[in-house]
Amino acid sequence: MTRFRCAIHIVPRRGILDPQGKAVADALHSLGFADLSDVRVGRHVIVETEAATADAARARITAMCEKLLANPVTEDFEIASVEHA
Amino acid sequence: MKAGIVRFPGSNCDEDAYHAIADHLGQEAVYLWHKDHDLQNVDLVILPGGFSYGDYLRAGAIARFSPIMREVIAFAKRGGPVLGICNGFQIACEAGLLPGALLRNASLRFVSAPAHLRVESIATRYTSQYHLNQVISIPVAHGDGRYTADADTLARLEGEGQVVFRYVNGDGEATAAANPNGSLRNIAGIVSAEGNVLGMMPHPERALDTTLGSTDGVPLFASILESMLAEVKA
Numbered sequence: 001m002t003r004f005r006c007a008i009h010i011v012p013r014r015g016i017l018d019p020q021g022k023a024v025a026d027a028l029h030s031l032g033f034a035d036l037s038d039v040r041v042g043r044h045v046i047v048e049t050e051a052a053t054a055d056a057a058r059a060r061i062t063a064m065c066e067k068l069l070a071n072p073v074t075e076d077f078e079i080a081s082v083e084h085a
Numbered sequence: 086m087k088a089g090i091v092r093f094p095g096s097n098c099d100e101d102a103y104h105a106i107a108d109h110l111g112q113e114a115v116y117l118w119h120k121d122h123d124l125q126n127v128d129l130v131i132l133p134g135g136f137s138y139g140d141y142l143r144a145g146a147i148a149r150f151s152p153i154m155r156e157v158i159a160f161a162k163r164g165g166p167v168l169g170i171c172n173g174f175q176i177a178c179e180a181g182l183l184p185g186a187l188l189r190n191a192s193l194r195f196v197s198a199p200a201h202l203r204v205e206s207i208a209t210r211y212t213s214q215y216h217l218n219q220v221i222s223i224p225v226a227h228g229d230g231r232y233t234a235d236a237d238t239l240a241r242l243e244g245e246g247q248v249v250f251r252y253v254n255g256d257g258e259a260t261a262a263a264n265p266n267g268s269l270r271n272i273a274g275i276v277s278a279e280g281n282v283l284g285m286m287p288h289p290e291r292a293l294d295t296t297l298g299s300t301d302g303v304p305l306f307a308s309i310l311e312s313m314l315a316e317v318k319a
Contacts, residue, residue: 012188016233017267019193043142068150071143071179073186074233 001050003085004057009078010070011042045069054082086313087113089127091157091173093148094119098134098170098290105290106131109303110310119151128313129166130157132173134226134288144187144229145175154180166210166309167282171227174274174284183277183284184242185234191267195228199298200265200287202250202273203257209276210312211283212249214304220257221301223287225265225273230286232268232275242275250274250285 012018020041028036047064051057061079070077088106092099099116106114115125124130137148148154154176161167161182169177175187190196199222204215215221234242242248250273254263259271266286274285289302 016188017191017231019189019191019267023193068146069142071146071186073178073184073235074188 001052002057003048003050004054004082005085006047006049006057006061006082007080008045008047008061008065008069009042009080010045010065010075011040011078013074013076016074042075048085058082086110086129086310087115087125087127088129088131089115089117089124090131090133091117091151091153092119092133093135093137093151093176095137095139096133096135096172098172098288101288101290102131102133102170105293105302105306109293110306112310117153119148119153121153122156124153124156124160129168129309130160132157132167132169132176133290134171134173137172137176140172140229143175143179145172145177145179148172148176149179158182161277161282164279164281166312168211168309169282169284170288170290171225171230171286174286175229177282177284182282183275184238185232185275187229187286188231188233189229190227190231190265195226196230196265197226198224198265200225200273201253201255201257201263202287203253203259205248205251206246206276208246209249209280209283209308211276211305211308213311214308218257220253220255221292222299223289223292223301224297224299225287226291227266227286230266230268232266232272232286234269239269242272243270245278247276247278248272248274249276249283250287 292299292302
């Protein structure tokens with residue numbers, strides 16, 4: 001078994017009002033960043049887990065996201081990286 | 086009637102719910118510890134308000150996996166009545182007992198204020214003592230109360246009469262200004278398709294006495310008792 005360090009991004013689904021993202025976008029606009037079109041604020045979760053292979057770790061993390069870490073009604077998740085810890 | 090009030094780490098309206106059942110209805114109430122596996126033969130489960138597990142990750146997400154929730158979910162699937170108030174509504178949605186989800190208030194502010202609600206259905210065991218379209222005042226106190234569901238779910242809720250309470254102004258109109266959190270369709274409370282699970286963000290247990298500013302929560306608890314007594318007779 002190998003220890004893997006996995007990074008997960010969880011973001012509000014498209015089409016769902018993200019008031020945090022909107023507040024940040026408004027602040028960036030007022031700082032002169034007029035070019036930005038959208039900001040979404042989500043969560044970044046790091047999980048360390050033991051698995052035989054990176055693929056097995058990825059499958060395990062996917063199950064964790066589907067069960068608890070992300071709410072399928074309102075959030076999308078993406079496993080950003082799976083690295084040897 | 087015997088009601089069970091689930092206590093999660095972070096529940097803070099558990100004693101208010103107990104007070105509603107024991108003192109106002111004069112019925113038996115027991116606390117159910119979140120680590121327990123036994124519902125103690127209760128006739129009603131209340132998931133009270135609060136901040137279970139600090140609302141870490143998402144409101145209600147971790148509480149949903151507390152050991153007692155396995156029993157609560159089975160109880161609800163058998164048709165047992167479950168009343169989820171505020172954090173309890175969030176937990177009921179996370180547990181899949183009710184459709185949709187509760188998101189951060191659109192204003193990003195915690196709201197604590199009396200809210201006007203319109204009673205949208207009296208054909209539930211929780212609202213039979215109200216009048217249809219009655220405008221009542223019940224306090225809200227939450228940071229994550231914005232009800233959201235996909236378009237199909239919303240259409241089903243509306244079509245099946247599952248929207249039970251809607252935020253309105255004093256004239257009974259569901260305006261954007263009367264919506265404290267940005268909930269879709271001004272939804273404040275919904276009931277499950279089977280009618281046994283009610284989830285609502287406002288706190289009826291804090292509207293039982295004139296000293297608290299409103300007694301408009303009384304009919305909700307009276308409705309529950311009436312339905313229970315009817316079941317015993319049947």
